[in-house]
Amino acid sequence: MKTSKTLQMACVAALCSMAIAATAETTQTLDDILPYGRSLKTVESLVNALENGAIVNASVDLSACTRQDGGTASQTRGGLTVSPYRLQADGTLSFSDSHFTVSTRSGTPMPIMQFLRYSVKPEGAITVTSFIFSVPDYRLTSEVGFDCAINDGVSFHAAY
Structure with missing residues (x-):
């Protein structure tokens, strides 16, 4: 199944927005929430x-x-x-x-x-x-x- 580039970018943007919002509410950093590959x-x-x-x-x-x-x-x-x-x-x-x-x-x-x-x-x-x-x-x-x-x-x- 092919996924459009626009849909892929929207999903990445939504995940980043959720991670940034979660980071703002805690003492965790973005690296603590999304450490994989890092x-x-x-x-x-x-x-x-x-x-x-x-x-x-x-x-x-x-x-x-x-x-x-x-x-x-x-x-x-x-x-x-x-x-x-x-x-x-x-x-x-x-x-x-x-x-x-x-x-x-x-x-x-x-x-x-x-x-x-x-x-x-x-x-x-x-x-x-x-x-x-x-x-x-x-x-x-x-x-x-x-x-x-x-x-x-x-x-x-x-x-x-």
Whole structure:
């Protein structure tokens, strides 16, 4: 079915008018109401996107984060899709990622399993914790935490 350009423009204008009117009545910004396809700059917009079915991706730059053990900053960068997630009663958002990979620290390639846990506090503080286990015995070989913040070490983007 073909839709005329005029009808398409009218629909877009009506949606924008409704969003602007809703924004004027609340403390939310237009980006909080229509964040999809945009950077999610607040925890509120992140939770809103997740609860409304958006596909949310996280970009992580650990060089912008502080190691909890005081060690040298990591130069690791990467990303993931947030799925699944958990929203706790206090407003903390949690999600995780895991993958098999190979470590060459010993000079010999060795299989490892890494789990990454992300905890996003309502004020925007984010803790990223990495757990590395040897394979096949799943002995914990490394655990390190990083203190980050939304848009400072961890950024979020959403799209349908």
